[in-house]
Amino acid sequence: MRPRPVQDVSELPTYGFGSTSPIWWGTLGFVALEGTGFALAIGAYLYLWQVNSQWPLSVASPNHWPGTVMLIVLLASIWPNLLAERAARAEDLPNTRLWLIVMSAIGVLAVAIRGWEFAHMNIRWDSNAYGSIVWFILGLHATHLITDLGDTIVLAVLMFTRHVTGKRYSDVSDNAFYWYFVVASWVPLWALLYGVPRL
Amino acid sequence: MSTQAATHDLRDTHLDDAELHARLTRTWRTGPSLIARLSSVDHKVVGRRYILTAFFFLCLGGLSAVAMRLQLARPEAKLLGPDLYNQLFTMHGTTMMFLFAVPVMEAFAVYLVPLMLGTRNIAFPRLNAFSYWVYLSGGIFLWASFMLKVGPDVGWFAYTPLSGPDFSPGKRVDVWAQMITFTEVSALAVAVEIIVTTFKQRAPGMTLDRIPLFVWSMLVTSFLIIFAMPAVMVASTMLILDRLVGTHFFNPAEGGDALLWQHLFWFFGHPEVYIIFIPATGMVSSIIVTFSRRPAFGYLALVLSIIAVGFLSFGLWVHHMFVTGLPQLGNAFFTASSMLIAIPNGIQIFCWLAALWNGRPVFKTPLLFVLGFFFIFIIGGMSGVMVASVPIDTQVHDTYFVVAHFHYVLIGGAVFPLLGAVYYWFPKITGRILSERMGQWNFWLAFIGFNVAFFPMHILGLQGMPRRVYTYLPEMGWGSLNMLATVGALILFISFLLLLINVIGSASRGVPAGDNPWDAGTLEWATTSPPQPYNFSRIPFVTHHEPLWDNRESLPVITGLSVESREIVSGTLTEAYPEIRESSPEPSLWPLLAALAVGGTFLGSIFTPWAVVWGSIPVAITLIAWFWPKGTPEDEK
Numbered sequence: 132m133r134p135r136p137v138q139d140v141s142e143l144p145t146y147g148f149g150s151t152s153p154i155w156w157g158t159l160g161f162v163a164l165e166g167t168g169f170a171l172a173i174g175a176y177l178y179l180w181q182v183n184s185q186w187p188l189s190v191a192s193p194n195h196w197p198g199t200v201m202l203i204v205l206l207a208s209i210w211p212n213l214l215a216e217r218a219a220r221a222e223d224l225p226n227t228r229l230w231l232i233v234m235s236a237i238g239v240l241a242v243a244i245r246g247w248e249f250a251h252m253n254i255r256w257d258s259n260a261y262g263s264i265v266w267f268i269l270g271l272h273a274t275h276l277i278t279d280l281g282d283t284i285v286l287a288v289l290m291f292t293r294h295v296t297g298k299r300y301s302d303v304s305d306n307a308f309y310w311y312f313v314v315a316s317w318v319p320l321w322a323l324l325y326g327v328p329r330l
Numbered sequence: 331m332s333t334q335a336a337t338h339d340l341r342d343t344h345l346d347d348a349e350l351h352a353r354l355t356r357t358w359r360t361g362p363s364l365i366a367r368l369s370s371v372d373h374k375v376v377g378r379r380y381i382l383t384a385f386f387f388l389c390l391g392g393l394s395a396v397a398m399r400l401q402l403a404r405p406e407a408k409l410l411g412p413d414l415y416n417q418l419f420t421m422h423g424t425t426m427m428f429l430f431a432v433p434v435m436e437a438f439a440v441y442l443v444p445l446m447l448g449t450r451n452i453a454f455p456r457l458n459a460f461s462y463w464v465y466l467s468g469g470i471f472l473w474a475s476f477m478l479k480v481g482p483d484v485g486w487f488a489y490t491p492l493s494g495p496d497f498s499p500g501k502r503v504d505v506w507a508q509m510i511t512f513t514e515v516s517a518l519a520v521a522v523e524i525i526v527t528t529f530k531q532r533a534p535g536m537t538l539d540r541i542p543l544f545v546w547s548m549l550v551t552s553f554l555i556i557f558a559m560p561a562v563m564v565a566s567t568m569l570i571l572d573r574l575v576g577t578h579f580f581n582p583a584e585g586g587d588a589l590l591w592q593h594l595f596w597f598f599g600h601p602e603v604y605i606i607f608i609p610a611t612g613m614v615s616s617i618i619v620t621f622s623r624r625p626a627f628g629y630l631a632l633v634l635s636i637i638a639v640g641f642l643s644f645g646l647w648v649h650h651m652f653v654t655g656l657p658q659l660g661n662a663f664f665t666a667s668s669m670l671i672a673i674p675n676g677i678q679i680f681c682w683l684a685a686l687w688n689g690r691p692v693f694k695t696p697l698l699f700v701l702g703f704f705f706i707f708i709i710g711g712m713s714g715v716m717v718a719s720v721p722i723d724t725q726v727h728d729t730y731f732v733v734a735h736f737h738y739v740l741i742g743g744a745v746f747p748l749l750g751a752v753y754y755w756f757p758k759i760t761g762r763i764l765s766e767r768m769g770q771w772n773f774w775l776a777f778i779g780f781n782v783a784f785f786p787m788h789i790l791g792l793q794g795m796p797r798r799v800y801t802y803l804p805e806m807g808w809g810s811l812n813m814l815a816t817v818g819a820l821i822l823f824i825s826f827l828l829l830l831i832n833v834i835g836s837a838s839r840g841v842p843a844g845d846n847p848w849d850a851g852t853l854e855w856a857t858t859s860p861p862q863p864y865n866f867s868r869i870p871f872v873t874h875h876e877p878l879w880d881n882r883e884s885l886p887v888i889t890g891l892s893v894e895s896r897e898i899v900s901g902t903l904t905e906a907y908p909e910i911r912e913s914s915p916e917p918s919l920w921p922l923l924a925a926l927a928v929g930g931t932f933l934g935s936i937f938t939p940w941a942v943v944w945g946s947i948p949v950a951i952t953l954i955a956w957f958w959p960k961g962t963p964e965d966e967k
Contacts, residue, residue, distance in 0.1 A: 145912070153526050
């Protein structure tokens with residue numbers, strides 16, 4: 132069929148931030164499906180809690196301090212994360228580099244805290260169903276910490292190469308967006324893992 | 331530098347057709363070498379592979395069904411032993427659900443959605459290629475295990491405690507659980523791609539109320555996948571952990587609970603039915619619009635019905651668990667919601683009937699399959715309302731009545747529309763039309779064969795014949811109806827052979843299709859058959875939900891895109907107002923290598939949990955290499 136030009140898009144930019152960027156929507160899609168995974172894991176925890184008369188099963192409640200330190204660190208990380216996102220949106224290379232490095236360091240710290248946390252749950256995964264679901268939930272969240280850390284480090288390194296373009300800044304802001312999800316998901320998980328055993 | 335920049339920035343605005351074609355082809359094509367083919371990220375190439383692979387698994391699943399039917403044709407037959415029979419019904423169900431039904435629907439979407447939306451590639455095309463390789467690996471893994479006599483044998487839903495470490499030692503269930511991980515990873519990836527393609531890459535002017543109904547159906551399906559499939563991944567991961575590292579999720583002796591499995595599985599498993607059925611409704615809508623020669627009757631009602639079905643599908647899962655002794659109030663709720671979902675489904679059927687009533691229907695093969703769908707699916711829906719009732723369900727649970735019901739729903743509701751879709755879109759994909767005469771034979775054999783095979787199963791179920799038995803005694807009196815069902819199954823099988831012959835013959839000798847052989851209205855018919863690597867030489871501008879019927883003489887288009895690098899238009903969510911000229915990734919071998927690394931990790935994990943730790947290294951390397959910019963024009967914007 133004969134084409135009839137009605138609109139010209141040649142002046143449009145080649146990248147955008149936030150909901151303009153398809154990658155942002157892709158990230159949101161993965162946040163939705165991973166969030167569903169967390170919600171189902173929480174559901175499984177509550178289900179097991181309901182079917183057992185005693186909870187936690189024949190062990191002491193977990194030491195909440197490592198998890199609480201994690202909560203504080205993650206909530207505090209919102210600030211540098213916001214600065215990384217702002218620097219990326221402003222295409223401010225020195226600050227983008229700086230805050231990506233800071234966020235990488237925070238990621239390493241969070242992974243280390245998670246190791247400490249596993250050791251203070253007072254239970255192994257193979258002791259009973261309580262131990263299994265606790266390790267499952269911590270492990271699921273740890274996977275998110277580790278993948279986001281990997282992503283952040285790769286982007287930090289990229290910002291020191293010749294590949295710094297507009298789109299890279301957009302990637303940095305999407306990565307910051309994902310970190311909010313990693314932080315936000317820990318709040319209900321923390322309340323669940325350390326609150327329910329004390330009910 | 332300036333000349334290079336100028337070359338990289340050449341736009342389509344002032345190019346004539348021949349030069350535009352030459353340059354766009356060079357930019358978008360998949361090269362002829364093996365490496366280039368394995369690196370392809372063209373949604374049409376990947377979509378075609380997906381479709382062919384899914385149909386290959388349909389063959390395997392179908393052959394396992396034929397073997398079971400031959401065994402059941404007579405009482406006390408000796409063709410298959412109980413162990414092989416257990417593996418076969420598990421392989422049949424698992425293959426049909428995870429390797430055929432869901433992937434084939436996503437496959438059609440991968441091929442068609444970008445064309446229907448008027449864009450040049452799917453969103454995240456490398457993820458798309460990756461998802462195909464992961465899916466293929468999962469399918470090969472399952473069937474290779476079966477050939478090695480470690481095929482899973484615990485049913486497609488692998489209930490605990492049967493599937494747990496105490497009652498299923500060995501690797502069979504591990505194979506099943508990891509196959510789930512493979513196929514769900516791939517399905518989830520495609521779901522995200524389809525959502526983002528639909529949200530962001532619609533041709534300018536394609537507001538929400540101009541989205542083709544097939545795309546709406548795939549959009550809703552993708553949301554179902556995103557919210558349902560994590561449940562089966564969580565469940566199968568817990569199962570494999572119970573089996574391999576001694577967790578106790580499903581072990582009642584240590585505080586676990588076997589019914590937790592059923593809840594998680596059916597929280598996925600019921601939406602799964604709609605993940606298969608909703609795309610089929612999109613196919614039905616496309617075919618009905620084209621062959622009734624009028625725009626959809628009740629476009630808004632159809633869209634809202636699909637969305638309503640999507641929501642309601644999450645409130646039905648307990649109706650698979652009526653005999654597990656759950657509280658009556660819960661059962662009553664799920665009975666009510668199971669009946670409620672009949673309402674939006676009914677609205678859709680009445681809209682389609684109204685379109686046919688009010689149009690000038692052309693009874694070609696695609697429409698015949700849609701009419702077959704009405705007949706069969708409505709029977710399946712009616713037996714569905716029956717089993718939604720707890721007392722009836724308690725009577726017929728685990729009998730052939732249920733087997734009859736869900737085959738009426740799934741084959742009637744999904745396979746018949748799918749076969750209609752094959753006849754409908756084959757000309758677009760291959761450039762040639764399938765033989766109409768063989769198509770009519772195909773339809774009637776499938777229709778008669780299906781009903782002869784499955785209708786008797788209602789009666790067998792009411793007579794008390796249980797599912798999943800490898801044989802029965804002559805005194806039960808089930809012999810003649812079983813023989814009849816087997817004869818029907820063979821007729822159905824022949825109808826598929828006919829389809830295969832038709833496809834092979836017509837692909838090389840069929841009547842050339844031209845761009846739009848059915849005079850259809852949606853955008854995939856605005857381009858050549860098969861489409862060029864770049865889909866559209868200029869991106870269309872959409873003015874109606876049947877754009878080609880609204881613009882008979884000329885097609886409004888937009889200009890200004892690069893011809894030297896892969897560029898697509900990305901726009902706003904509701905209005906599809908163009909926002910950016912987004913680059914689309916160029917071909918890469920890394921998605922294949924990443925899929926191999928992921929597949930190797932999954933495979934290793936059934937032998938040692940350390941495989942996950944060691945496997946993460948090649949996975950990380952391949953993923954980083956995949957994302958690392960290569961200095962191409964697409965990377966440097």
